[in-house]
Amino acid sequence: MTITEVERDLFKSITKSTDLYYHVFLLITEIQRHAFLKIDAARNRKLASHKDLNPNTRFIDNPVINQIAENRKFKTYVSTNLVSLNECQDVVVSLHNKLVETDFFNLYMNKPTVTYDDHKQLVLDMISELIAVDEDFEQAMEEKNIFWNDDFELVLSIVYKTVKNMRESYSENTVFFISLYNEEEDLDFAKTLFRKSILDMKENMEIIDQFTANWELDRISEMDKLIMDIAIAELKYFPSIPVKVTLDEFIEISKNYCSPKSSSFINGVLDKVVILLKEKNQIKKIGRGLME
Structure with missing residues (x-):
C-alpha cells in the first residue's frame, strides 16, 4: 500500500466517525420504535388484555428521544448519508429486551411523575449502561466499517455529551448535534502529522536508538516505535502544541495499543528525546505551545 493510499484511508476513517455518531442516535430511536411496535401489536390482539389496551407509554413518548427522531438535521444526515440499521434489527430487539430488564428503566417507568431531566437521564443511562457495554452492537458497527473499531468509545462519549446538553425548549430546527472534527483544521493537522512522521521516520528512529542503549531497536515493538516516531514529529512540527500535551497524549495512546510496560x-x-531536540533547537514553541 502506498503512502497516498494510507493517507486516503486515514482521512476516510476521520470523516466516517460522524456516521458512527449518527448510528448511535439512530439506534436509540430504533429501540423506541421497536417498543412502540410491540405495544401497537398487543393493542390489536383479538383477545387483548386490560394491560394490552392500557399500556405504559412513557418510554415511547419520551420527549428527548422524540426530539432526536424529529430533528431536521438528524433526519437529513441519516437520509443523505444512508445511515441505517435495517440489517441490525436483531441487535435493536436484543437491546430493547435488555433495556426493559434494567433497574434504571423500571425505576423510570414506575415513577409517579417524571420531569424532562428524568426523561433525559433514561437516555443517558441507555448510552452508558446499555449501548456502551453491548458487544453485539459494537461488533455490528465494526462489520459495517472497520475504521470504527477504535472510534467506538470516543464517539459514545460525544453522544453522551450531546444528550446531556439537550434542553426541553429544543425544536426540530435546533442544531444541537456536535461536530466531531473541524474539517479544514483537523484534516490539515492529520495530513501534516502523518506525512512528517513518515518522511522523518529514519531520522526519528536514529534518535530513539540513542536512548535505548539496553535495547536493540529491532526488539522494541513496532507499535512502540510508531508511537514515538509520531510523537517526535508532533514535537518538531506543531509549535502551538505544548510539549507536555504531546507527551501526555502519546503516553495515553500507548496504554491502549501497546504492552502494559510500554x-x-x-x-x-x-x-x-525532548532534551536532545531542545539542544538542537528543533523544538520551537509559540503562543499556547509555550505553556508548560
Missing part, C-alpha cells in the same frame, strides 16, 4: 518505557525515551 507507557513507562515510551515516557522515559521521549523525556530524553
Whole structure:
C-alpha cells in the first residue's frame, strides 16, 4: 500500500466517525420504535388484555428521544448519508429486551411523575449502561466499517455529551448535534502529522536508538516505535502544541495499543528525546505551545 493510499484511508476513517455518531442516535430511536411496535401489536390482539389496551407509554413518548427522531438535521444526515440499521434489527430487539430488564428503566417507568431531566437521564443511562457495554452492537458497527473499531468509545462519549446538553425548549430546527472534527483544521493537522512522521521516520528512529542503549531497536515493538516516531514529529512540527500535551497524549495512546510496560518505557525515551531536540533547537514553541 502506498503512502497516498494510507493517507486516503486515514482521512476516510476521520470523516466516517460522524456516521458512527449518527448510528448511535439512530439506534436509540430504533429501540423506541421497536417498543412502540410491540405495544401497537398487543393493542390489536383479538383477545387483548386490560394491560394490552392500557399500556405504559412513557418510554415511547419520551420527549428527548422524540426530539432526536424529529430533528431536521438528524433526519437529513441519516437520509443523505444512508445511515441505517435495517440489517441490525436483531441487535435493536436484543437491546430493547435488555433495556426493559434494567433497574434504571423500571425505576423510570414506575415513577409517579417524571420531569424532562428524568426523561433525559433514561437516555443517558441507555448510552452508558446499555449501548456502551453491548458487544453485539459494537461488533455490528465494526462489520459495517472497520475504521470504527477504535472510534467506538470516543464517539459514545460525544453522544453522551450531546444528550446531556439537550434542553426541553429544543425544536426540530435546533442544531444541537456536535461536530466531531473541524474539517479544514483537523484534516490539515492529520495530513501534516502523518506525512512528517513518515518522511522523518529514519531520522526519528536514529534518535530513539540513542536512548535505548539496553535495547536493540529491532526488539522494541513496532507499535512502540510508531508511537514515538509520531510523537517526535508532533514535537518538531506543531509549535502551538505544548510539549507536555504531546507527551501526555502519546503516553495515553500507548496504554491502549501497546504492552502494559510500554507507557513507562515510551515516557522515559521521549523525556530524553525532548532534551536532545531542545539542544538542537528543533523544538520551537509559540503562543499556547509555550505553556508548560
